[in-house]
Amino acid sequence: NDGDWFTNCTSEETMMSFTTPVGSKAYWFFRIIENQSNMNNTILLLRADKGGICGELVWLQKGCNVSGTDALAIENAISEALDLKWTYLHDDSKINVPGNSTRSHNCLYLKTLRSIAKGKSWYAQALYAPFSCTKWPSQSNVNQTGVEQGTVFTQNAKEYRLAIQYIRLLNMKDVRKLFINNTNWDAINHKKSLSMLTKTKSKSSRKTRRNKYNNKEDDDDDTDNVNLGDDDFDGDGIT
DSSP states (O other): OEESOOOSSBOHHHHHSSOOOTTOOOEEEEEEEGGGOOGGGEEEEEEEETTSSEEEEEEEOOOSSSOHHHHHHHHHHHHHHHTOSEEEOOOOOEEEEEOOSSOSEEEEEHHHHHHHHHSSOGGGGGTOOOOOEEEEEBOSOHHHHSOOTTOEEEEOHHHHHHHHHHHHTOOHHHHHHHHHHTSOHHHHHHHHHHHHHHHHHHHHHHHHHHHHHHHHHHHOTTOOOOOOSTTTOOOTTOO
């Protein structure tokens, strides 16, 4: 179907060098839905201007029976059929992993991990390559990419390749030194100090409670023993 500008990358002015009026429907959209069930099963969304100049892979994901590689092959076939001069994408592929007490979750960016492990990103197998840009504004819908509004993209393709090569040549000894030299040890030691104080206070508090019960036992001749078990001490913080 056709429609207005829709992106997962940047503004229409930046990418196309012009802005089309709302309602002009200047772009074709090619959406592939697995089993044709509902929009949530979209495995591919490709946008292209009707002049066949520029396209964007707005969305790609694997399905239940369609692998990510197969979905990417479908995109390649469509782009070649349209004879697009170039196709952009914003590589935001990542894995969400459980976080710690201060963050609900963390993201591992596959474009970085795979580039370091294999020398190039997953999309590079489909001939996508990094390009240089300066202060490209992100699209404005934060729910669409997770990029905060006002974010700008600046990258240098040559420096990116050199950085990947540099990291891949590092040995574990050099990695260890980098971790040590770039760690804020003052903040870590301060946090440990606060933790030690908290534990000490907790133990002191429990000792006070225990002494209180011992004194009660001494003062009460009719009491043979005092229960200091689970009802009084829950064990939290005791080491």
